[in-house]
Amino acid sequence: MRIPILKLHNYLLISIQTEIDDQTAIKFQEDLLAKIHKTGAIGVVIDLTSVDIIDSFIAKVLGDVVSMSDLMGARVVLTGIQPAVAMTLIDLGIHLQNVPTALDLEQGLVKLHQELGG
């Protein structure tokens, strides 16, 4: 299974619609970095509205992908984390401290636009 990555101008948009297993998560990490490299994207929005579970493994993959993209010059925003998911992450002690967030995809784009200044 592969998570589709859409390109919009300088941005990449990902909406995760399926239950993520470990392989899919790792594959996604590789795909996204390759796509950033290929397109020269400066911003990425990963929308998690439909994701109803994030355990420590997926959280690590997501946190890592944000840091890796940063290294490649693309800013990542996570959007749409559900209340139940946020609460379980807090219980796990995972705060994704350095990961920017926004309420939904649209606001994620606005946030990137503001931060990247155009």
Added chain:
Amino acid sequence: MDENLKELIINNSDSIVDNWMDEVGRIKAGNYTASISDELYENTNREFVNVIFTSIQNQGSSKVVEEFSEKIINLGWPLSYITDGLQIFRRVTIDFLLAQADQVDSNHFSIVLTSVDEWIEPLIRQLVNEYSGSWENILSLQRVALQELSAPLIPVMERITVMPLIGTIDTDRAKLIMENLLEGTIKHNSEVVLIDITGVPVVDTMVAHHIIQAAEAVRLIGSTCILVGIRPEIAQTIVNIGIDLSKFLTRSTLKKGFTKALEITEREVVDLHAKNQGIEDIMHSLKGE
């Protein structure tokens, strides 16, 4: 029900009611109703006996029964007021009917007993059901109200929501606060959420921990949390016990926090006075002409 007996009772309702009022009046002293004013007690008793007679006359008039039991609950009187009252009515009525008869044989005796029971029993059942039904109703309403009260969320304006916390915060309540906070933030699409702890009497490590977790969860779902209502003594304890709130936005008052929230959402309050001033100037200049 024996129609003759029924007629007899209805025709003599005055004396039955008198007897009943006497007896019920007597049980007042020294029990649950002792603290109730005599007037209220007597009025309610009169209403009660009316309900009994109404339901004898036209079987199954549930409206009055319903209203009466609701009234008893609202007064805060216990169920035993109703059951005692009906038992007394039963006894008074049986006494009265037996006293009316020229001669009392076992046959007549049993007819009287059965007839009176036939009336009273459905009424007891109905009243008790109504009473416990409305009681459960009230209880569940209050439970919901209490839950909402313990973690209310106020969408003060577009994109800004306030949660004022009042009272002690324990683990259960902290969970409820967190859930309401996150669900509400999403529901109102709030970019900024202000948690006001002005009304939280003590902020110890545990309370601080719960508040920090709530603020962190708010950030995860993509909103920004501002902690407001930090009184001097709270600022002191927070620093003294070594809690690090430096990652979070904090303000001493809701007012200051709200100003910050406006800034974050890129808005500002415009003073309309300036505009009025302009109009005054115009009026003035018009007058001058």
Added chain:
Amino acid sequence: MNPRSCVNIHKEWDIVGARQLGREMAKEIGFGTVDQARIATAVSELARNIYLYAKNGQVCFEYIYTNSQKGILMTAVDTGPGIKDISSVMQDGYTTSGGLGAGLPGVKRLMDDFDIESAVGEGTKIKAIKWIR
């Protein structure tokens, strides 16, 4: 009336199977969505630990009832290498695999009751209960 359902863990995909079963059973007995997520996440952590560190094992679920409460009990058992120092693996951030080290301490916080038994060379058994609020 009180069936016990288990998922064998030996390939990565079994982690997903285990958490789906856990969530399903939690929902069935009446847990709200937030607690369902908590339970499913805890299952995921325990199942992954079995897959990563013990290779083979089993995660089982059953409903439990007391006079005043009902809840779900999950048991994760494996015959892997076991854990030498339980108090250190229960600390946030402790990991031998480059993970986040959030799994075991996290499960303890996600659930209401938590119990771990382990013997080096024999395996590990973890029991965790969540009660319906």
